[in-house]
Amino acid sequence: MPRQLLLHLFRWFEARLDAVFGARWNPLTQLGALGFFYYWVVAVSGIYLYIFFDTGTTEAYDSLEYLTRQQWYAGGIMRSLHRYASDGMVLMMGVHILREFAYGRFRGPRWFTWTTGVPLIGFVLVSGVTGYWLVWDELAQYIAVESAEWLDWLGLFGEPIARNFATPKSLDDRFFTLLMFVHIMVPLFLLLFLWIHLLRISRPAINPNRGLAIGTFVMLLALSLVKPAVSQAPADLTVMPAELAIDWFYLAAYPLMQVFSDGAVWGMVVSISLIFFLLPLLPPRWKDEAAVVHLDNCNGCARCFDDCPFDAIAMLPRSDGLPFEREAVVNPDLCLSCGICLGSCPTAMPFRRRSSLVAGIELPQLSALALRDSLDIPTETSADAAARDDAGAASSGPRITVFGCAHGALPEGWARENVTVVRLPCVGALPPPYIDYVLSRGGADGVVLCGCSESSCGFRFGPEWTKARIERRRDPFLRRRVPRERILEVWQAPGQPGAFEAAVAGFEQALTALPKTENSTPSGAQRDAQSDTSRAEKEETHA
Numbered sequence: 184m185p186r187q188l189l190l191h192l193f194r195w196f197e198a199r200l201d202a203v204f205g206a207r208w209n210p211l212t213q214l215g216a217l218g219f220f221y222y223w224v225v226a227v228s229g230i231y232l233y234i235f236f237d238t239g240t241t242e243a244y245d246s247l248e249y250l251t252r253q254q255w256y257a258g259g260i261m262r263s264l265h266r267y268a269s270d271g272m273v274l275m276m277g278v279h280i281l282r283e284f285a286y287g288r289f290r291g292p293r294w295f296t297w298t299t300g301v302p303l304i305g306f307v308l309v310s311g312v313t314g315y316w317l318v319w320d321e322l323a324q325y326i327a328v329e330s331a332e333w334l335d336w337l338g339l340f341g342e343p344i345a346r347n348f349a350t351p352k353s354l355d356d357r358f359f360t361l362l363m364f365v366h367i368m369v370p371l372f373l374l375l376f377l378w379i380h381l382l383r384i385s386r387p388a389i390n391p392n393r394g395l396a397i398g399t400f401v402m403l404l405a406l407s408l409v410k411p412a413v414s415q416a417p418a419d420l421t422v423m424p425a426e427l428a429i430d431w432f433y434l435a436a437y438p439l440m441q442v443f444s445d446g447a448v449w450g451m452v453v454s455i456s457l458i459f460f461l462l463p464l465l466p467p468r469w470k471d472e473a474a475v476v477h478l479d480n481c482n483g484c485a486r487c488f489d490d491c492p493f494d495a496i497a498m499l500p501r502s503d504g505l506p507f508e509r510e511a512v513v514n515p516d517l518c519l520s521c522g523i524c525l526g527s528c529p530t531a532m533p534f535r536r537r538s539s540l541v542a543g544i545e546l547p548q549l550s551a552l553a554l555r556d557s558l559d560i561p562t563e564t565s566a567d568a569a570a571r572d573d574a575g576a577a578s579s580g581p582r583i584t585v586f587g588c589a590h591g592a593l594p595e596g597w598a599r600e601n602v603t604v605v606r607l608p609c610v611g612a613l614p615p616p617y618i619d620y621v622l623s624r625g626g627a628d629g630v631v632l633c634g635c636s637e638s639s640c641g642f643r644f645g646p647e648w649t650k651a652r653i654e655r656r657r658d659p660f661l662r663r664r665v666p667r668e669r670i671l672e673v674w675q676a677p678g679q680p681g682a683f684e685a686a687v688a689g690f691e692q693a694l695t696a697l698p699k700t701e702n703s704t705p706s707g708a709q710r711d712a713q714s715d716t717s718r719a720e721k722e723e724t725h726a
């Protein structure tokens with residue numbers, strides 16, 4: 184399937200770029216943010232150009248020549264930045280679309296972000312084409328004639344637009360004023376649609392990592408100095424330009440107009456747009472069920488609201504008479520079933536009695552109780568457990584529980600005799616007390632947390648929130664008593680065969696060298712999964 188192939192390609196490249204740049208600087212995981220960055224470079228350089236640009240059939244060309252030649256150190260560089268950052272935007276947008284498509288991020292509740300992205304393609308392209316047109320060189324003349332004939336095919340305009348370009352006399356200066364207006368208004372609409380595009384994303388990443396931004400800018404600057412943007416020969420409507428250097432980022436469709444009829448090119452544009460718009464409706468249908476709030480257990484703390492990556496939770500006035508101000512309410516149309524809210528809910532407390540282990544918010548497919556049941560907690564006496572631990576450690580190494588996300592480096596179907604694998608929709612769905620629980624109840628000698636590298640998380644904040652919870656920077660905190668040397672964090676995109684296994688093997692060795700701790704060799708009383716260790720619960724809830 185082409186999408187799967189594309190997905191493999193992206194994963195492979197992302198893993199390689201992670202290795203070269205480090206996960207935080209990986210440009211492939213910050214394409215949208217880079218798009219914004221290019222937009223601002225285009226906007227600032229555009230304002231500079233606007234100050235010196237003269238609208239008119241000869242003035243337009245001359246004013247740009249002045250900037251390029253007489254003022255190369257300022258205006259020339261600004262012109263080049265304007266052009267190369269615009270190209271960067273198209274490149275970013277193309278790869279961004281391919282990546283979102285490869286990861287299937289057009290289905291289910293994501294339909295809105297996908298669909299509102301589609302008009303952006305048109306806005307970006309029209310901005311660029313009108314920009315080339317304004318230069319009024321031979322390339323602009325070619326664009327003008329082809330675009331006019333193409334638009335005239337629709338038969339919407341009383342007077343054919345192409346007539347404006349029939350002779351030098353038929354073109355007047357007002358046309359350039361109109362063109363300049365379009366060239367400024369369309370990017371403003373682009374900005375408005377970008378805002379709409381991100382409406383359903385909480386804390387959207389609209390700024391790339393600072394190092395990446397600086398690096399990108401230096402590259403643009405270097406390119407501007409080495410290969411400054413220049414005009415081609417001035418337009419002359421009495422002759423057809425013979426040879427042209429085309430900007431393939433913006434003008435790739437123009438040569439098509441020579442090969443196919445205008446009607447056929449319209450057909451292609453309409454069909455491709457329709458495919459983009461209809462993609463979210465294609466099978467398979469989105470089946471994941473949205474998170475559910477259990478009001479009896481919700482104390483209105485708003486941690487789930489703060490952590491949800493897709494703004495799917497609202498905090499509304501209490502509706503059930505319990506003595507709390509607010510309650511969490513999930514909008515199922517926005518929920519992507521990542522489970523991050525379960526990970527953030529302080530009531531997801533595995534030390535509770537079985538009958539009362541219901542969190543304030545859960546996924547129907549992943550409840551707090553089901554998560555505890557998936558752990559391998561021994562129920563025998565401490566003497567039996569100690570004997571079994573010794574035998575087990577001798578035969579197959581220390582016991583490990585892996586909490587792994589379904590999209591990160593944890594290989595599918597990976598299993599080992601001494602390892603319990605708990606697969607989660609996102610690593611952020613793990614409430615930190617479960618780490619304490621599995622270690623203190625003798626379920627494992629060590630815990631592995633495995634998720635995507637930070638900036639490539641499909642649910643955006645899984646690794647970030649998990650790290651912050653373990654480092655006690657974000658509620659709910661992992662208790663201090665949990666020995667951090669018994670936790671291994673593997674933040675890696677898939678696509679690095681053997682990397683996860685090697686990390687676990689190293690961890691096993693490290694665990695073997697550790698002395699048995701009180702936490703990892705629990706007493707019989709501690710091991711009773713039915714007991715209610717209210718002290719631990721209170722401590723965690725108020726941490």
Ligand code: HEM
Nearest residue numbers: 215216218219276283288296297300301303304387388389
């Ligand atoms: C100028 C063009 C564009 C810019 C600057 C842009 C920018 C962004 C940004 C900043 C994000 C949020 C990333 C995050 O915080 O996780 C995003 C998400 C997204 N974009 Fe775009 N975008 C553009 C065009 C498009 C287009 C053309 C499409 C598809 C047709 C698209 C589809 C998506 C989707 C599906 C997401 C959501 C990802 C998710 O839910 O995790 N974008 N975009």
Ligand code: SF4
Nearest residue numbers: 481482485487528543
């Ligand atoms: S985190 Fe849990 S307790 Fe807090 S508001 Fe959300 S559902 Fe309620």
Ligand code: SF4
Nearest residue numbers: 491518519521522524
């Ligand atoms: S499952 Fe994810 S998207 Fe849905 S409400 Fe919880 S945190 Fe938000």
